[in-house]
Amino acid sequence: MQLGFTSCKSDDGGDKQHTPTPPPISEVDSTFTNPIVNNGPDPWVYQYEKVYYYTHTMGNRIGIYKTDAISELGEVRSTTVWTPPASGPYSKNIWAPELHRIDEKWYFYFAADDGDDKNHRMFVIENDSPDPTVGTWEFKGQVTSTSDKWAIDGTVFDYEGQLYFIWSGWRGDDDPGIQQLYIAKMTNPWTIEGDRVMISEPTYDWEKNGLVNEGPQILRNKNDEVFLIYSASGCWTDDYKLGMLTLNEGGDPLNPDDWQKKSEPVFSKKPEHNAYGPGHNSFFKSPDGTEDWIIYHANPESGQGCGNNRSTRIQKFEWTEEGAPDFGEPVRINTPLDKPSGEVTE
Template structure:
């Protein structure tokens, strides 16, 4: 709006004074003439000390990566990779995804993009994800790289397929470091059969996009509670304050309400590449709680509160029975503690709609 037009309105009469004031305030940043710069108004922050689960109406295979004071969130979108950047993970519903990578229209990693994970290794960002060409039997693990400071900006470069000597069906890849060595863990089939029994494999890494040698199987369904679907998948590593290493995984078919979290513990001074050094807990560590509207909790990740004083788990679950493996799975977070023997204690899934204290130090 030009200055002359504003003066004309000002002379139009007292009935328009308040309308004029509103326009003057809105365009206070005008640089003159017809050029106008609108300064966006940031919504008032939510000062509520609590939040409720689920964080989003939909969000299968959720993942959170914490870097300094910032959290990056993602989940399975199927056709692309996207991130949410926030300083308040409990407030995800107020944020929007930024698409960072779209697959080619055809080819071996053009379809069914599942369970992405963002990691910062050295001074670069990496996203690990499973994808195929439209045929599930061809699912494999892939990785892209970004040298930008902020992973929602910059250019993502496709680095390739993570392939052990035995190249088989693979999903749910993750990375961790132990005693100076990087490892890759994932869920896969022993052979080429469809469907196959899903087992958890591990391999050493020579760099963030290359596996060394062959894979080693460290977990398969063995206990009765794991046998409904014959699935071990979604492996994630966490260390307790003393540095003891645990691997939390999902068991049973996601199409059942028996989908649960299990735990492997690496023996003291154990070798992650030695299956005998992993001890499996005989019962689930997080399971369905029907009265809490939590069916099939699984596919977890871990993060700290902003002030570093609290440990939190993120996982997905269905809010009703028999909803299966689709987009009804929604992301939830809750605080967890450590038992006297050093193992993590996740308790039970918190009931949906129950007020939960926000992570300590979270921006309000």
Template sequence: METRPNNRNWLLLIGWVFLFTQCKGSDESNQGPVTPPTPDAATTFTNPLLISGPDPWVYQQGQTYYYTHTLGDRIGLIKTQAISQLKNERFTTVWTPPATGPYSKNLWAPELHQLNGKWYIYFAADDGTQASNGADINHRMYVLENEAADPTTGTWTLKGKIAPTTDRWAIDGSVFEHNGQMYFIWSGWQGSNDPGIQQIYIAKMTNPWTLEGDRVMLTRPTFDWEMNGLVNEGPGVIKNAAGKVFLIYSASGCWTDSYALGRLTLRDNGNPMNPDDWIKAPTPVLATNADNGAFGPGHNGFFKSPDGTEDWIIYHANPAPNLGCNNSRSPRIQKFTWRADGTPDFGQPVKVNTPVARPSGEVK
């Protein structure tokens, strides 16, 4: 026999279910913050650009950018027209070292440059030999060459080791031109197989793979903020609109949160080979900012926005304290300005995971 519910009781049941559902929904909506709207990717980006990317480098050719960072066992390039969108790109491996030999291990800090109509990559590497304290003691600088119009294509050929007369441990090589002369700058030890103080050296170049004569020491750790690890490394040169030369470098050990960027300024009409013509800034120009999620910012490079109206710096930093020289270091970029005296003003490291306007003129 079918039993039908009393209409009045049925309506009461529906009412209680509706009330319970509404109250439950209100409770859940108050248990956490409202998810903010997703930033407009057409106009903004967030740092870091990648989860990992120590020793980042950007070379700009018009509105095309070539990006690289330390991969350790190979060298790769990313070709893009939107450097802020690296997360959407993939590396093209352009060179893999032999399994053994003096440049087979620990490939660090590659830099791409276009010189005399050809492409060159400068990188540090060694044979894997370590000192008792774990230091990789046989690092030297090496050079690859490619004649193709696009460095992600063609054939990369090893030109060999690039070293001055005094051939010592060397990393973080870079190239700049001043008054028609090419110069090579890098970080090295004063002695042989002596993991002590790292200093920045300079030498003239006779061609993209050969140095002229011996090295000259430009700077060593002298200020307190440079002394936590006794390191000066990662040199890179930038010029202002008037042609004034600035050498931006990393100081203190990358294994510390004291790692920071310093600045040397070449005197007007100064000789880059004369250490006395370089003036060292007494304080860091970019340093750790815990509130912004940037610990140990360093190893810089520079580029302009696609439309040429903005100057940008790229560097790596750790997202939390005490992470050292590991793959947790991630690439970040930010726009910078110039002070009235002509020096670059990098400000503070921009806050991670916060929308930032993309470089002006970048493809959307």
């Protein structure tokens, strides 16, 4: 059953995909500046066959930006690929969509409700086209454990051939003022098996400026060790930041004791760089595969909270000798940075 499908029309009424005419090679700039998108809360990037598919929270629809040069994302027009029905349980507050390719099909996971936040749940749509900006998106249903509690910020990952779903939720049915991270096993890309398991909740002081753990993202190093990067404290504060869990070698993702939480945040605000509340991130590789990059949102000024001032920024990160990610600190906006390696024509 197909619900809320729209044609893949550009959001600004123009061509479906805007490709600027490249300047002569001699004029190609090897640098860019942050932010790359001025209004881009909850940014997500999926990299497939040398193409970057980017999306962020739009609230009333799901759209995709398609580009082979992510530093130039601001020059690309988005394509609306799905619009919700006018009413019902997934008609309003479309938050933090994530695009994934699983078994030769595309899946968009997103949070939505009926206009009442306490009814937020996770949902998924599917597209079998080779290109997610075209074709038909079919509504597959709600992604839920047997407990069916409040849920946002869902993501999927494969571990040793088994698919898992991780999200942020409430322990009960009413807003407790606290969000935890939950995980569950999946039988297919739209079905959870059994009930959820809580693997993280705010325990350190830096997670308690607003008792929130949300925005989980899986990151692997070259040895295939598993890290879970998440957003901590409230997005309405300047102290929204990133924390990290590490899965024990050979550990069971469904066993909370096999996830080790780092006692300090791994990415925090930098006021002198106009980076307040940096968080809700994802990751990508440079076009030539030699560099690791983080994409995240942050506010340029203090006190701007969870609104449309959250802009999308990208920066390269490194790895420690022990194999853990080292994100450094948010880079200064409006300052030239080298573009991802391989993006510039030599």
